[in-house]
Amino acid sequence: MADAARKQHTPRNRGCHASLPVVAWLRVTPLDHAFFGPNGALYGIASGPPDARRAVLVVSPPGADAVRARRVLFRLVRALAATGHGALLVDPRGSGESALAFEESSFESHVNDVRDGLHELARRFPEAHQRLVAVRYGAIPALAAVEPPAADALLLIDPCLDVRASLRQDLRGAIPGRRRDAREDDDEARTATVARLDAGQAIVLDGERFPPALWRGLNASRPAVLLAAWGARATVLRSGPDTFAAFHRRLPQARVASEEPAFQSAALAWART
Amino acid sequence: MTRRAFVVRAADGAELVCTEHEPAGPARSAIVIAPAGPLPRAGPFRSMTRLADLLCAAGHRVVRADLRGFGEAGADVPEATIPEHDRRIERGLHVDDLRAVTAAVRDDAPLVLFGSCAGAVTALRAAEGDARVRAVVTYALPVVLTGGRGATLDGRGGAGRALMLARLGLGAAVVRGSRARLLPGGLAPWLNVPVIRALRALSGDLPLLLLFGGEDDVQAQLARYRLDRLRGADIEELAGIGHRFADPEDVERVAVVIGAWLARALRPQP
Numbered sequence: 169m170a171d172a173a174r175k176q177h178t179p180r181n182r183g184c185h186a187s188l189p190v191v192a193w194l195r196v197t198p199l200d201h202a203f204f205g206p207n208g209a210l211y212g213i214a215s216g217p218p219d220a221r222r223a224v225l226v227v228s229p230p231g232a233d234a235v236r237a238r239r240v241l242f243r244l245v246r247a248l249a250a251t252g253h254g255a256l257l258v259d260p261r262g263s264g265e266s267a268l269a270f271e272e273s274s275f276e277s278h279v280n281d282v283r284d285g286l287h288e289l290a291r292r293f294p295e296a297h298q299r300l301v302a303v304r305y306g307a308i309p310a311l312a313a314v315e316p317p318a319a320d321a322l323l324l325i326d327p328c329l330d331v332r333a334s335l336r337q338d339l340r341g342a343i344p345g346r347r348r349d350a351r352e353d354d355d356e357a358r359t360a361t362v363a364r365l366d367a368g369q370a371i372v373l374d375g376e377r378f379p380p381a382l383w384r385g386l387n388a389s390r391p392a393v394l395l396a397a398w399g400a401r402a403t404v405l406r407s408g409p410d411t412f413a414a415f416h417r418r419l420p421q422a423r424v425a426s427e428e429p430a431f432q433s434a435a436l437a438w439a440r441t
Numbered sequence: 442m443t444r445r446a447f448v449v450r451a452a453d454g455a456e457l458v459c460t461e462h463e464p465a466g467p468a469r470s471a472i473v474i475a476p477a478g479p480l481p482r483a484g485p486f487r488s489m490t491r492l493a494d495l496l497c498a499a500g501h502r503v504v505r506a507d508l509r510g511f512g513e514a515g516a517d518v519p520e521a522t523i524p525e526h527d528r529r530i531e532r533g534l535h536v537d538d539l540r541a542v543t544a545a546v547r548d549d550a551p552l553v554l555f556g557s558c559a560g561a562v563t564a565l566r567a568a569e570g571d572a573r574v575r576a577v578v579t580y581a582l583p584v585v586l587t588g589g590r591g592a593t594l595d596g597r598g599g600a601g602r603a604l605m606l607a608r609l610g611l612g613a614a615v616v617r618g619s620r621a622r623l624l625p626g627g628l629a630p631w632l633n634v635p636v637i638r639a640l641r642a643l644s645g646d647l648p649l650l651l652l653f654g655g656e657d658d659v660q661a662q663l664a665r666y667r668l669d670r671l672r673g674a675d676i677e678e679l680a681g682i683g684h685r686f687a688d689p690e691d692v693e694r695v696a697v698v699i700g701a702w703l704a705r706a707l708r709p710q711p
Contacts (some may be wrong), residue, residue, distance in 0.1 A: 199459050201446040201513060211446065211460075213513060238481040241565050264483060265460050267444070300565070375486025375687030380707065 169378055192394050197249045199250035203265075205284040211265035212285065213242060213257045214292055222320075223254030224439055225289045227282055229303035229309055231270050231373065232374035232383070234263040237303060244301075244435055253439055254293030258285035262379070271370050271377035275309060275385020282306075282313035299439065304328050311394035322402045323438050324397035325431075329391040331383070335362060338373060407431055442497050444639070449545045451538050455516035458482075458507045459542060462493045468502035468550040470575075470703055474537050475556035476505075476564040477685075479526035481512030484557070486687040492685065494591065495696035501616070501703070502548055508563070509537040523687065527587040530559040531633055539567040543574070551575035551707050558583065562636045569639040575649040576706050578699055582683050584662050586638070589631040620667035637668065645673035648706035654682035675702065 170343075200214045216223065226236045226241055226248075241257055248255035259266040260281040262273030282302075289298055298319045298411055299389050302310035307327030316322075328334035339358045369378040442464060460482060474489055475481055482505040483490045493503040509696055510518030510526075518529070543552060553576045556564030561579035568574040586592065597605055612628030621641075624634045643649055644686045649671075653660040655678045663669040669676060677698065682691045 196477070199456070199513070201448060202445060211444075232486045235481055235483050235485070235487055238483070238512055265444070265446070265490070269494075270487070271689075308655060318631075372688060375488060375685075375689075377689055 188362065199249075200245065204288050207267070209261055209267035210281060210284055210288075211259045212288060213245050214255065214288075215343055216254035216293065217249075218254075218293060220252060220293045220296045222299065222439070223256070223289050223293035224248055224299045224301060225282075225285045226255065226257045226301040227285060227303065227306045228257060228259045228264050229265045229306045230260055230278060230309075230377070231305065231376050233304050234259060234291070234298050236325060238264070239301075240431060244432055247432055247436055248439055251436060251440070254289065256285060256289045256292065256295050258282075258288070260309070269377070271379045274381035275312075275389070276381075278306070278309035278382065278385075279313045282310050286314060286319070299323070301325065301435065302327070302352055305331070305334070305382075307402060308389050308391050309396075311391055311398075313390055315394075315397050316399075316401050320401065321438070323435065324395075324402065324404060325405045325435075326407050327391075328386075329395070331386040333361065335365075335373070335378075335383075362399035405431075405434055405438075411414070442494070447545075449506070449542050451516070451541045453516070455509050455538070456514060457509070457538055457542055458513040459545075460490075460493075460505050462497035462503040462505075464497050464500050464502060466500065468548055469500040470506070470551045470707060471502045471546050471548040472496060472506045472553045472555055473539065473543050473546060473564075474503065475535060475554065475560035475567070476508055476511060477557040478524060478530055478559040479511050480652075482507045483512075485683045485685050488685070488687050488692050489557075491689065491692045493519060495693060496700060499696070501553075501700075502546075502550060504542065504546055506539065506542045508535040508542075510534070514538075524587045524592070527559050528592065531562045531583065531586050531634060531636070533562075533566060535560075535563040536566045540571065541562050543567065543571065546616055548597045553578065553703065555579070557686070559582055559587070562633065565636055565639045565643065569642055573649065576650070576703065578650045578652065578702070579651045580686065580695065581654060581657055581659050582636070582640075582651055582663075583659050584633050584637050584666065584668060585631050586633050593630050616666050632666075637666070640668060640671065640674070644671035647673075649674040650699070650702050650706070651676045652695065653678050654684055654686065655680035656683040659684065677702075 197215050197217055203211050204325060228241060229237055229403060245257045246257040261268040262270040285402045286298060299321045300310055300319050305328045307324045317358045336358050339361055365371050365380060365383050367379045370380055384404045442462060445461050447459050449459060473620060477484050489505055493505055498504050507514040509516040536546045554564040554568050554574055555578045557580040561582040565577055565579060568577045594605060596601060608628050612625050615623050615625050616629055616632060621637055626634050651674055664677055679694055686692055686695045
């Protein structure tokens with residue numbers, strides 16, 4: 169079966185890559201941009217040698233964060249493959265290129281999408297030990313989707329483990345009509361917005377309707393317990409504006425958009441160890 | 442409706458990654474969407490994905506593309522601020538890439554280009570000289586480069602600044618007085634001359650819809666240089682929408698307007 173899977177994924181069998189370029193000793197593996205999973209609803213970018221011993225699933229963060237982080241996570245997949253790892257970036261449904269609008273997604277759909285991503289990772293890299301990277305609101309679904317030893321290690325980037333506090337933070341400045349100096353008004357407006365979500369109404373955050381079904385699941389989960397199960401296998405990376413500007417909004421003069429070398433080297437170091 | 446991903450090679454071999462939204466039946470048109478500035482093909486707050494889904498549900502084939510330096514495309518671009526990236530795109534960074542994508546779209550349905558903000562510049566310029574393009578739709582088309590005069594004056598002080606201000610003032614007067622028929626590049630370096638030329642060349646030649654948000658101010662640039670009365674160009678303002686149409690309801694309104702306009706513009710002439 170391993171041979172069959174390897175044969176299926178040799179570059180020769182991929183439409184747009186006729187040959188495998190070789191740069192010194194390093195194999196430069198092509199990128200495969202494809203839809204997969206149930207009804208082809210999930211989008212992913214895969215790369216790396218089919219016989220890789222270690223493979224990393226990078227789960228794209230839900231919502232508008234997926235747009236901000238795209239280039240950085242895409243480059244991470246490329247860099248992981250270049251260092252000999254298998255890598256797959258998956259967009260959960262409702263995010264990035266995958267099917268559904270964000271408001272149609274739920275906690276369960278996010279958890280299932282992480283599991284489907286891991287299945288796809290195993291199909292593409294059948295000999296590899298699996299690792300997982302999840303970002304911001306994607307952290308809790310990742311924790312709920314898989315427990316050790318099903319995966320070797322987990323890297324959480326800026327995880328929103330206290331979702332209520334994270335949402336309040338993200339709503340800062342997102343509510344129209346607030347006065348800059350009226351901190352109390354802003355606080356009340358954010359409380360009212362979160363209350364609407366608690367009552368099952370969608371709210372608009374960053375141009376996307378935040379789905380109440382996702383909110384309910386995130387709130388009902390116990391991330392501390394789930395994280396404890398990983399013990400030393402879990403790593404939490406707090407990025408900050410200097411290392412991952414993509415997530416730090418309202419920085420029009422920040423030098424962003426194409427490279428995040430500090431973040432990338434931290435993630436690659438994690439993948440190596 | 443189905444989606445598929447495919448890769449197109451730019452002239453220099455860079456990979457351009459696209460998502461195609463394929464309607465259930467024969468397509469009414471094939472719409473290629475240029476990325477809205479330095480962003481992946483999903484667009485600001487995933488608005489282009491939503492727009493593509495809505496247009497596809499209305500029977501259009503839609504292709505969204507990642508062009509060089511952004512999203513999943515090959516060929517990295519130098520690190521820069523967002524306004525600097527915007528200016529590069531407005532100066533034509535993505536024009537040839539978008540042409541490579543449109544050349545790869547195989548469909549007998551009429552080919553339409555769409556772009557928003559800096560992507561509007563890309564779409565308009567890519568349409569110029571491409572006989573396959575049957576219509577162009579833009580949203581928030583800027584004819585002045587991002588940052589405008591501010592960028593031109595950056596780093597200047599004293600007499601140099603005063604001299605530059607005088608040159609810019611003369612340039613603005615020439616452009617306004619000639620209704621943008623005279624485009625003195627040296628005197629008006631903030632002006633996007635190639636896009637104004639493309640606008641003039643295309644208007645009257647093929648259907649052109651220029652959409653603007655009612656809460657935006659970018660359309661004031663068109664009026665200032667008398668580009669708001671071009672023959673054959675339809676200009677429409679959508680009340681209550683800003684420079685970006687990010688909110689879901691706004692995307693739905695834009696999709697409805699584009700769909701209705703295309704139905705009229707692409708109707709076979711008797």
